[in-house]
Amino acid sequence: MAAVQRLRSGTDGWGLMPAGSTSRLILVIAAGVLALWISVSVTSGPAASIRFAALVVIGLMGARMLAARDPAALMTAVAAMALAIATAAGLTATAPGLAPYMVAALIAAGVSALRVSEKTHVV
Amino acid sequence: MLSDLVGFAQSLPPAARALVIAAVVAVALVVVLPPANTRRAALVTWGAVAIVAMIAIASVPAIDLAILVVLAVAVLQAAAAGRRSFAARLRAPALAVGLLALGVVFARIQGPPILARFAAVALVAGIGAAVGTLPFIHEFDPDERTATSPIPWLAFLGPALVIAVVSRADELVPSAGAAFGAMLIGLGLLNVAWGSVGSWGTENGTAAWHYSFIADWGLALCGFGLAVADGQRAAVLILFGILLNRLPLYLWSRQALREKLLNDRPFNLLAAAMLAGAAPFAGFAARVLLLRGATEVYWPLALVIGLGLLLWLPPSLRLGRSLGLPRGRQALGVGIALALNVAIGVYPQPLLALAGL
Numbered sequence: 001m002a003a004v005q006r007l008r009s010g011t012d013g014w015g016l017m018p019a020g021s022t023s024r025l026i027l028v029i030a031a032g033v034l035a036l037w038i039s040v041s042v043t044s045g046p047a048a049s050i051r052f053a054a055l056v057v058i059g060l061m062g063a064r065m066l067a068a069r070d071p072a073a074l075m076t077a078v079a080a081m082a083l084a085i086a087t088a089a090g091l092t093a094t095a096p097g098l099a100p101y102m103v104a105a106l107i108a109a110g111v112s113a114l115r116v117s118e119k120t121h122v123v
Numbered sequence: 124m125l126s127d128l129v130g131f132a133q134s135l136p137p138a139a140r141a142l143v144i145a146a147v148v149a150v151a152l153v154v155v156l157p158p159a160n161t162r163r164a165a166l167v168t169w170g171a172v173a174i175v176a177m178i179a180i181a182s183v184p185a186i187d188l189a190i191l192v193v194l195a196v197a198v199l200q201a202a203a204a205g206r207r208s209f210a211a212r213l214r215a216p217a218l219a220v221g222l223l224a225l226g227v228v229f230a231r232i233q234g235p236p237i238l239a240r241f242a243a244v245a246l247v248a249g250i251g252a253a254v255g256t257l258p259f260i261h262e263f264d265p266d267e268r269t270a271t272s273p274i275p276w277l278a279f280l281g282p283a284l285v286i287a288v289v290s291r292a293d294e295l296v297p298s299a300g301a302a303f304g305a306m307l308i309g310l311g312l313l314n315v316a317w318g319s320v321g322s323w324g325t326e327n328g329t330a331a332w333h334y335s336f337i338a339d340w341g342l343a344l345c346g347f348g349l350a351v352a353d354g355q356r357a358a359v360l361i362l363f364g365i366l367l368n369r370l371p372l373y374l375w376s377r378q379a380l381r382e383k384l385l386n387d388r389p390f391n392l393l394a395a396a397m398l399a400g401a402a403p404f405a406g407f408a409a410r411v412l413l414l415r416g417a418t419e420v421y422w423p424l425a426l427v428i429g430l431g432l433l434l435w436l437p438p439s440l441r442l443g444r445s446l447g448l449p450r451g452r453q454a455l456g457v458g459i460a461l462a463l464n465v466a467i468g469v470y471p472q473p474l475l476a477l478a479g480l
Contacts, residue, residue, distance in 0.1 A: 038241075041234040054228050062221025069210045078198055078217070082191060085224045089187035091231040096185060103191045110195070116202050116209045 050090055057084035071116040079108035137479030138359055139181030139286045144477070145366040146174050146279055148463075153371050156456035159378040169270040172199075173279040180283040186227055186295065189287040193253065194220045196280060205271030206264050212271065215252055215261040223249030223288070230295040243292075243299040247306040250288055254281035256314045256340050265329035269374060277336040278370045282362045289347050300350070307348030308424070314341030315431040322438035328380040328445045332373045335398065335442055338435070339365050345428060346413050353416030356480045360409035360471055367467075368397060368405070368460050372446065375456055379447025386448045394457060395443025397464050399435045405467035 006016070017024035042051045057080055064077040086104030089096040135143065150170030157163050176196045180189050197216030201209050226245030229238050248259070254277060255261035261273030269275070292303050318338025322331045339361055346358025372394060379385075400406025410432055417425035449457050467474055 041238060042232055045233055051228065051232055055225070058221055058224045058228065062218065062225075065217040065221070066214060069208070071209045074210060074213055074217075075198075078194065078213075081217070081220065081224070082194055085187055085190055085194070085220075085227075088224060088228045088231070089185065091228065092185075096187065099183075100185065100187045100191065103188060103195075107191060107195050107198070111198055114198070114202055 047091060050087055054084050054088040054091070057081070058088070075111040075114065075116075078111045082107040082111075134184070135178065135182045136286065136290055137477065138290070138355075139177075139283055141359065141474060141478035142282045142286070142362055142366065143174060143177050143181070145363050146177055149278075149366045149370055150174060152367075152456060152459060153374055156452040156459075158374045158453065161374075165270070169275075173275055177279050177283040180280065180287055183287075186223075186287065186291050189284065190220055190223050190227070193223075193280070193284060200271060200275065203271050206267040207262060207271075211262050215255060215259055215273070216276065218259065219249050219251075219253035221249075222246075222252055225249075227295065236298060239296050239299040240302055243296045243303040243306065246288055246292070246295065247303060247310060250285055250307075250344075251310055253284050254340055256310065256337050256344070257317045260337065263330060263333050265327045265333075269377075273333070274336065274370070274373070277333075277340065278365055281340070282366070285343070285347065304348040304350045307344045309348075311341045311344030311346075311348060312427060312431060314338065314344065315428075316341075316434065319431070319434035319438055323434075323441065328383075328441075329377065331438060331441055331445070332369075332376065335438055336365065336369060336373075338438070339369060341431075342409070342413060342428075346409075346416065349413075349416045349420050351416045351419050352480065353412045353419065356471075356475050357409045357413035357416060359475065359478045359480060360405055360412065360467070363467060363474060364400075364405050364409065364464070368464050371456060371460050372398070372442075375449060375453045376442070376446045379449075380445055382447070384447035385444045386446070387444060388448065390449065390454070390457065391443040391446055392440075393443075393461055394446055395439045397461055398442050399439035400432070403468045404464045405471065406464075408468050408471050 017027065038055070039052070042048065042055060061077040061081040061084065065074055065081070068074050068077065082104040086100040089100035150166070150173070154163055154166045154170065157166055176192070179192045180196075183189050183192060193216065197213060197220065201212035201216075205212060222245045226242045226249055229242035229245060232238050251257070252259035255273045261276065263273055289307075293300060296303055314337050318334045318336070318341055321334035322338060325331050325334060343358045343361040343365075346354040346356075346361065348354070349357075397404045397406065400410050413428060414425045417428050446457065
């Protein structure tokens with residue numbers, strides 16, 4: 001019902017939670033509480049530092065990749081994400097071997113060397 | 124042993140092997156009988172890259188490696204010249220990588236049981252984002268070349284990644300297996316409805332094909348979510364259909380779509396019947412297996428899926444018409460695709476046996 005009402009009236013676009021709105025404020029508080037709870041959950045027990053680092057880097061770099069438009073910023077986020085994923089491979093009960101670290105290092109090095117053309121081609 | 128040190132003993136699961144073979148046949152079909160105004164060299168190159176990526180994703184021994192391969196493929200595809208910006212092309216696959224990685228990390232944390240459910244949510248969302256289904260439909264430009272568009276994710280990389288994740292779900296989220304399956308079914312039903320209605324209602328013919336891939340994926344996700352043998356068989360048959368039929372027909376229809384040539388000849392109606400999953404085509408066998416699997420799990424679900432299947436007919440007629448009047452090589456190609464589909468529909472057992480099902 002909310003979606004239909006939003007479709008029929010109001011300004012163009014979704015604009016469900018404009019800056020300063022009550023719903024946005026509530027979401028921010030709820031997200032903060034959830035993040036705090038997850039942080040408490042992952043920072044206890046063995047290998048807590050690796051878990052915490054992997055979660056934070058994956059989360060932040062994921063957000064960066066969604067928000068960024070500049071290829072250089074995106075490539076940096078990709079490199080960090082690859083290294084964080086490889087770090088998370090170390091959380092398994094059995095040793096993952098060198099493969100994830102080598103592949104992540106190759107991706108991180110590769111994206112640093114990759115040149116992206118923003119020219120558009122019509123084929 | 125070097126493989127023990129590196130932690131890399133490659134093995135291709137049977138379902139993935141069967142899909143790779145289907146991908147090779149699909150690429151060979153399109154290369155031998157190329158669509159109009161398309162260079163064979165480009166088809167060979169992009170087809171080979173897609174098949175290598177599929178093999179890499181499906182054959183690596185750990186889910187972390189599969190996610191890393193997906194990330195590398197996403198960057199390489201986004202870096203190729205295309206109509207959309209680099210950021211627009213990287214965004215959805217990058218979101219998929221982030222979600223899958225979060226799911227894997229949550230799955231490995233010893234903590235409250237709800238963390239396993241978070242892991243299941245992230246894994247299902249990651250699958251949806253990688254394939255490009257609702258609510259993560261990839262941005263689609265109808266005039267973009269196929270290789271740099273979202274179609275390779277729907278046709279080549281999606282199947283390999285989904286098999287890589289679903290086959291490890293029991294090991295990753297053993298306590299949230301039911302939630303994982305239920306979310307796949309829910310996402311699948313949503314995409315069946317959205318893809319069919321979108322394919323029917325959208326103004327652009329190329330976008331209609333894009334939506335039809337999404338609708339097919341909806342059925343495949345339902346099949347994987349059912350977690351019974353018939354559901355898995357149905358899902359694999361639908362993925363075969365995407366690779367061997369929908370993808371080649373989409374490529375052969377592009378010239379007719381550009382020239383806005385529509386046709387209602389028997390040939391077009393046959394293609395429409397194939398796309399709609401009518402008997403005796405492979406889609407029919409897949410749908411029967413899916414309904415049987417759904418009945419096994421929870422019969423009202425079969426009713427919902429059955430209602431969803433009715434939505435297939437109008438968009439399929441539209442897509443069949445959009446093939447125009449295939450002549451020469453393209454007519455031969457469509458004929459081969461139809462024959463292949465009938466053969467699989469009448470006797471799917473060899474393919475299912477190849478997939479280990």
